[in-house]
Amino acid sequence: MARDIDALTASTLKHLRERWWDDKFTSFLRERLLPRPGNRILDVGCGVGTAEVSLGLLQLSQVRLYGVDRLVDRLRQAVADTRARNIRARFATGDACALPFKDAVFDSTFCVAVLQHIADLENAVRELARVTRSGGRVLVVEPDNAARYWFSSTETGKRAFELGGRFFTALALARGDTTDPSVGPKLPAILDRHKIEPVSVHLFPVSVAHLGAPAASAWASRREAIVASIGRAESESIKRLGADYLKLLDRYAEEAASAGSAFVEIQNTMLFATMGVRRE
Ligand SMILES: C[S@@+](CC[C@H](N)C(=O)[O-])C[C@H]1O[C@@H](n2cnc3c(N)ncnc32)[C@H](O)[C@@H]1O
Known part of the structure; x- marks a missing residue:
């Protein structure tokens, strides 16, 4: 998962x-x-x-x-x-x-x-x-x-995907990735x-669809990966963006847990x- x-x-x-x-x-x-x-x-x-x-x-x-x-x-x-x-x-x-x-x-x-x-x-x-x-x-x-499809049944999930995109783009630009x-x-x-x-x-x-709230371990892995990316950021502004992203991810995890079996997340590239x- x-x-x-x-x-x-x-x-x-x-x-x-x-x-x-x-x-x-x-x-x-x-x-x-x-x-x-x-x-x-x-x-x-x-x-x-x-x-x-x-x-x-x-x-x-x-x-x-x-x-x-x-x-x-x-x-x-x-x-x-x-x-x-x-x-x-x-x-x-x-x-x-x-x-x-x-x-x-x-x-x-x-x-x-x-x-x-x-x-x-x-x-x-x-x-x-x-x-x-x-x-x-x-x-x-x-x-x-750049054209990945993403759907989450919670508003925070949609915002997390968008903020995550900004965070990874900022990281790439900072390391001169063109x-x-x-x-x-x-x-x-x-x-x-x-x-x-x-x-x-x-x-x-390449598609993945999840129905039902992900397990705590899945959120922990997500967190761990984002924390590692923040650790690689050199600029304070990107670190802050990463910290905001982590907070949003935590909120997303809570919302997913409350939605329970009605939670849906879909991605496709x-x-x-x-x-x-x-x-x-
Ligand atoms: C996502 S991996 C894909 C590896 C392999 N083609 C596969 O599908 O299993 C991308 C690979 O491209 C190599 N790579 C990236 N830029 C390269 C370059 N300029 N010259 C040679 N290899 C490069 C990386 O070292 C990495 O092994």
Whole structure:
């Protein structure tokens, strides 16, 4: 439950991951990436290797999987997790905006939930295009975090979501974050600018609905996550905003408890999976 009700503790889908990266999503990746014997497939921003493990378990015949990420710790885990399952995948440290590969060496290139974290989006997409052979596939799967749907049956719940959004935006601005939270639906046009012909867009709704007041432990987790975020704030005004947000969250918890079984909370975000083909 605590992991389910997360829109008040993060500005992205990260804690909802288990909800959308399921077997159906892995099958979708396989279908779109079109792995053939001898193919090289690159996962940019591979993180802990979720894609390599999921695709590797499908035992794609003679397909070489590569993952690149800028964080060494994540790559270490990716190496350990693939080895533990006897999956052959190669990993490299690198920046999505300056990939450590020659031109046109991959048959398919993809990224999942990565471009939302990159300020220099055009360069990252240019790099995806550069390393993909002509006629090869590029798949980008990204959300529109700015257009999240939120419903709460209490007025305070609605206000808490709005204040939480302001708090997380202030935190992001203070650390100089200029990434675009709405990148998902913009990608067909961006791919098109970089010699990648957009071919399809597939939407994955990521939804959570709760009926009945959440348990005390769920509110405690929310609190804990917000307190940790306040701890990362450097400016006094953002700390104050965080403190106001915590107070509102506590009131929301009380209202939810009084509403009991009539309490409803719903959230939904869309993931946009755009597939394109590298032009000549
Ligand atoms: C939300 S995680 C997604 C990981 C993986 N694609 C998955 O879906 O499991 C985002 C990943 O992108 C990586 N990342 C962010 N910016 C990057 C950049 N400029 N170059 C390479 N990796 C980057 C992060 O280190 C992180 O591992």
